[in-house]
Amino acid sequence: MITDIVIVVAAALLVGVYVSWRAGRIDRLHARVDMARTALDVTLLRRSSVALELATSGLLDPATSLLLAGAVHGTRPGQNNDRPRDLAESDLTRALRAAFSQPGFRASLSGKEGADELLTEVEAAAHQVFLARKFYNDMVAATREARRRPLARLLRLSGKAKPPEFFEMDDSLIAENSTAPLGL
């Protein structure tokens, strides 16, 4: 009789510990998604700022400068309310790609004061966006998977937190006809 009670209590405890561990895991995943999102936002902002620096550097012709400046302007939150963030950031990618994928683009600027450093910085910033977005989306996928488990759904382990959304955008600076991979 006593042993039966012990077994039931022990089983209940075990289940409780397991459920609490699962709930804690989902909570931790949400926190990590938030961190990854912050990191992604930082890399996007950094990319916008170096792209604007390139646009106003006087290194490029005014048409290319204007395209880049216009695309940067579109990524600023609150500026383009009708254009969602992911589309505006993709626009900036395409504007950068249009500039960088011109045959002989780097060669045309070689020898100009500060040109090489600036171009490298733009490429690095674009590559960081690519990485940060990949990490963020991986984290979103893991979190959504954990939330989808039957036990998590049954016991509502994710509470009131909304499922995180993937961030989809065009972030490849590599043009099809380019020989040197941009980025690193």
Next chain:
Amino acid sequence: MKIGITCPYSWDVPGGVQQHIRDLAEALIDEGHRVSVISPADDDTPLPPYVTGAGRAVPVPYNGSVARLSFGFLSVSRVRRWIRDGGFDVLHVHEPEIPSLSLLACWVASGPIVATVHTAIPRSRILLVTYPILRTGMEKINGRIAVSEAARTTLVEHIGGDAVVIPNGVATRRYRKADPLPGWPGPGGAIGFLGRLDEPRKGLSVLLKAFGTLGAQRQGLRLLIAGPAGDPEEVLHRVPAGLRDRVVLLGQVSEEDKVRVLHSVDVFCSPNTGGESFGIVTAEAMAAGVPIVASDIEAFRQVLRNGEAGELFAAGDAADLGRAAGRLLDDPARRAGLSAAALAAVADYDWSVVARAVFSVYETVVLGRTQVAVTAAGGDFPQDGLA
């Protein structure tokens, strides 16, 4: 005079700016001037002899949509070479605030420069933000032209300075002759309409209502409608069931077919209830010599000389439209008279007249200035060897 004109958009893509440049260039050539146009164009596009291709335009996002533009150091080289080889007395750039050939031409050229602004852009901060980039080019412009009051306002507000308004012309020659569509206008007579079906201010519903009465009175009278957008079924349901087989909807038509539509009807109707600044479609119908019945809005009053060159009716009044159109359909002599009057009146809007107005701007800016040349400022940028 040797005139260099820059086009910012791809020559092979249909568009208002390209059309304007083509008509202007041909009108200037007819006047005996030497004109060279530089435009983005695909390599295999057949170009008129006066157009120099500047290479393929690249589709890029700009201001919320994708445009096909020419930019970059290779385009700069091509523009520089075109200016240097051209020996122009005046350089005429179109849409210099768009990141394409016109902006580049302003940047590398010195000498007499005239700019035409076509688009009215809603006031936005983007032009303010990017103005420092535009400034070098903009400050070299000696004469500015806007094609409409709205475009002029944009220019004044965003860029400063003032502009003369010279509206688009009508290439009247292109409308003068065409074969009617097979079977048109037909023994019962026909009324025509051109314009967007879903834009209430184009006034199609006024015409449909009037046709309900006219069609019932006249056996065999037909209605020919050409224009994009809208739901054809929905349009047909706005006329009485018995008349639906006498309403023909063509959808969007090509430029050539548009002229044929104008020659396929006995009476052309412009039922607009407002929102027109000039009424280009009405002017095109005048150039085709088709008798016109139009609403009495200001734009049409002006182009139709207060009713001398076309019958006017009270805007929005279907009954009045029905009476006016009926009078014309019943009176071939009156139709012939209006046709002749319309042809005479539209001559004022012909491209040859517009081109002379543009040319007088050229004459003003070339006074006391040397030829168009390549500046040193653009000179240190692109190495020609790379092109």
